[in-house]
Amino acid sequence: MSLKFYNTLSREKEDFVPINADEVRMYSCGPTVYNYPHIGNYRAYIFADVLKRVLTYNGLKVNHIMNLTDIDDKTIRESQKQGKTLKEFTEFYSEEFFKDTLSLNILKPSKFTKATDYIESMVKIIEKLLNNGMAYKSPDGSVYYDIKKFPSYGKLSHLVIEDQKENASGRIKTDEYDKENVQDFALWKSWGAEDGEVFWETSLGKGRPGWHIECSAMSMDNLGQQLDIHTGGVDNIFPHHENEIAQSEGATGKEFVKYWMHNEWVLVDQKKMAKSANNFYTLRDVIDRDIDPIAYRFWLLMASYRTRINFVWDALEGAQTALKRLYKHYNDFGQEIGKVSLQYQETFKNYLSDDLDTPRALALIWDLVKDENVSAQDKKATMLDFDQVLGLGFDKLKIENEKVEIIPTEVQKLVDERELARIAKHFKKSDDLRDEIKNLGYQVKDQPTGPEIIKM
Ligand SMILES: [Zn+2]
Numbered sequence: 238m239s240l241k242f243y244n245t246l247s248r249e250k251e252d253f254v255p256i257n258a259d260e261v262r263m264y265s266c267g268p269t270v271y272n273y274p275h276i277g278n279y280r281a282y283i284f285a286d287v288l289k290r291v292l293t294y295n296g297l298k299v300n301h302i303m304n305l306t307d308i309d310d311k312t313i314r315e316s317q318k319q320g321k322t323l324k325e326f327t328e329f330y331s332e333e334f335f336k337d338t339l340s341l342n343i344l345k346p347s348k349f350t351k352a353t354d355y356i357e358s359m360v361k362i363i364e365k366l367l368n369n370g371m372a373y374k375s376p377d378g379s380v381y382y383d384i385k386k387f388p389s390y391g392k393l394s395h396l397v398i399e400d401q402k403e404n405a406s407g408r409i410k411t412d413e414y415d416k417e418n419v420q421d422f423a424l425w426k427s428w429g430a431e432d433g434e435v436f437w438e439t440s441l442g443k444g445r446p447g448w449h450i451e452c453s454a455m456s457m458d459n460l461g462q463q464l465d466i467h468t469g470g471v472d473n474i475f476p477h478h479e480n481e482i483a484q485s486e487g488a489t490g491k492e493f494v495k496y497w498m499h500n501e502w503v504l505v506d507q508k509k510m511a512k513s514a515n516n517f518y519t520l521r522d523v524i525d526r527d528i529d530p531i532a533y534r535f536w537l538l539m540a541s542y543r544t545r546i547n548f549v550w551d552a553l554e555g556a557q558t559a560l561k562r563l564y565k566h567y568n569d570f571g572q573e574i575g576k577v578s579l580q581y582q583e584t585f586k587n588y589l590s591d592d593l594d595t596p597r598a599l600a601l602i603w604d605l606v607k608d609e610n611v612s613a614q615d616k617k618a619t620m621l622d623f624d625q626v627l628g629l630g631f632d633k634l635k636i637e638n639e640k641v642e643i644i645p646t647e648v649q650k651l652v653d654e655r656e657l658a659r660i661a662k663h664f665k666k667s668d669d670l671r672d673e674i675k676n677l678g679y680q681v682k683d684q685p686t687g688p689e690i691i692k693m
Contacts (some may be wrong), residue, residue, distance in 0.1 A: 238253070239590065240292075240507065242498055243543060243592050245499050246393055246496075246497050250591075251656075253496065256463055259298060260465065261292050261297050261298065261303045261465045262458075262463075262464045262465045262470070263285075263292075263302070263464070263466040264301075264302050264456040264460060264466070265281070265301065265303045265467075265469065266452060266468070266478075267303040267306070267307065268330075269329045270307055270330035270331045271303050271311045271316075271330060272330060272512070273333055273521065274519070275512065275518060276518050276533060276548070277502065277503035277511070279337065279341060279533070279540070280470070280501075281470045282428055283538075284542040284593075286343040287538070287628075288593065289301050289344065290628065291626055294625055294626050300688075301347045301348075302347060302456060302459045303348075303349055304349070304350045305334070305350070306352050307323070307327035307353050308327075308352050308446065312327055313431075313433070315409050322478065325481075329632055330539070336650060336653060336654060337520050339423065339653040340650055342534060342630055345630075347506065350455040350458075350459065352446070355451065355454045355458060356439070356446065358454040358455075359425075359453075359454040360439045362453060362484060362488050363441060363450065364440065364441070366382065366424065366488055367573070371387060371487040372424055378427035379423055379426050380424045381408050381422065381423055381424065382422055382480065384483060387486070387487050389486075390483050392479075392482070393474055393478055393497060396416060396419060408420055409422050409423070410423045412447060419476075421503075422476065422480055424446070424447050424450050425444050425446060426444050428442075428443040430576065432436055449476070450484055454495075455486075456481075457489075458624065462489045462491050462628070464497050465494075466495060466496045466498060467493075467496075468498045468499070470499060470500055470502070471502065473499065486689050500543070501543055501546075503545075503546055504545055505517070505547070505548050510548060518548070520533070523553070524650075528553055528554065529560075532557035532560050533553060535560045535629060536552060536556035538595040539595070540596060543592070554627040561627065563602065563606070564631070565662070567631050569613075570614065571613055573614040574617050574618050575618045576618055577619050578615055581601065581604075581605050581618065582622060585622075585626075585680075589599065598627070599627070601623075602627075647677065647678050649690070651670055651677070652674060652679075654670055655681065656687070658670060674690075678692060679691065679692055679693060680692075
């Protein structure tokens with residue numbers, strides 16, 4: 238069976254063939270750690286998670302890298318506002334991000350990379366681009382990419398080259414801009430007073446990297462010069478991913494990424510959910526309404542990652558009700574776990590192989606639940622099998638006295654937090670969290686498969 242994914246580069250669904258059959262090399266643009274991401278942001282990470290799970294489910298080994306942008310215009314500006322060092326500021330939001338991904342059942346990538354750990358690699362790429370004439374130094378010492386030197390500039394976002402050349406007469410130093418401002422962009426930003434303590438002394442001079450070069454360096458350092466899949470939200474197509482292509486291909490002369498995959502927006506009142514529009518919700522808002530973050534994941538999977546979806550609380554509450562019904566069915570099927578139905582499994586695989594058709598995959602679960610020709614224990618096994626991709630947490634359900642109990646989110650969060658502390662060997666913190674969990678009436682037992690939660 239072949240996997241088919243929609244490639245933004247060709248604007249078509251293509252058969253997926255990895256460059257190296259032994260390992261799929263996948264890179265996902267991660268968060269800029271300068272505040273709590275809103276739930277619209279999390280669509281990108283849930284989409285990448287499902288994609289990775291589908292690849293794994295199909296027997297492929299995946300090397301998945303996700304970055305944390307801990308240096309850019311926004312992190313500098315916000316850390317200064319709070320009077321904190323860049324490091325302490327970004328570390329706080331990185332931790333918050335890790336906690337959120339746990340509660341959304343997003344699997345950890347093979348590696349999280351922090352941009353500030355890769356300054357040297359960025360400088361090397363920029364030097365290469367200066368040496369081969371693709372980049373130039375401006376009078377203030379900043380280095381810019383000369384987009385006219387890269388004839389295929391615009392191939393991802395499908396910008397019309399003619400327009401672009403006419404407009405491309407200037408330079409842009411900010412990290413984010415739109416298509417109206419197609420210009421030479423900053424690879425290296427020379428130090429200015431507004432940067433304060435944030436700078437590196439390098440062969441390029443005193444300064445800091447532009448945002449776009451960060452992902453070129455982190456992806457190629459970890460995955461090589463050619464990647465199979467690069468993911469991100471549609472907002473990243475221009476300028477971020479367009480610039481990544483120009484930088485990477487300009488430096489190596491090789492095709493940077495084979496399959497570019499992008500998820501669509503989450504809307505509120507038909508407008509994109511965004512910090513700037515002040516129409517956003519965070520996972521904290523979801524939890525405050527007594528909705529489990531997993532219900533948000535479930536709600537997202539009801540739509541294709543390539544369609545825009547409109548967020549309303551009623552819909553999310555409806556998703557939570559539906560998910561609880563699924564949990565109840567799973568519980569009612571008894572304790573025994575039988576065999577996976579191969580027929581259902583094949584259909585499930587077929588749906589997901591068609592550009593991750595999660596809506597049909599979810600509808601199939603309901604067919605399975607109602608199917609009188611499949612035994613209860615086989616249904617249970619099949620649901621668990623599907624959950625390797627869907628990540629709805631059937632294996633985490635706590636069932637007591639015939640009653641389905643989903644561990645309260647707050648408890649689950651503390652347990653996840655404690656697990657992070659335990660892994661990091663912060664034993665004092667881990668013990669304190671255990672006490673806190675106890676106060677809420679739950680006990681944690683560390684099992685080889687992960688923490689087990691028991692109601693006291
Ligand atoms: Zn990126």
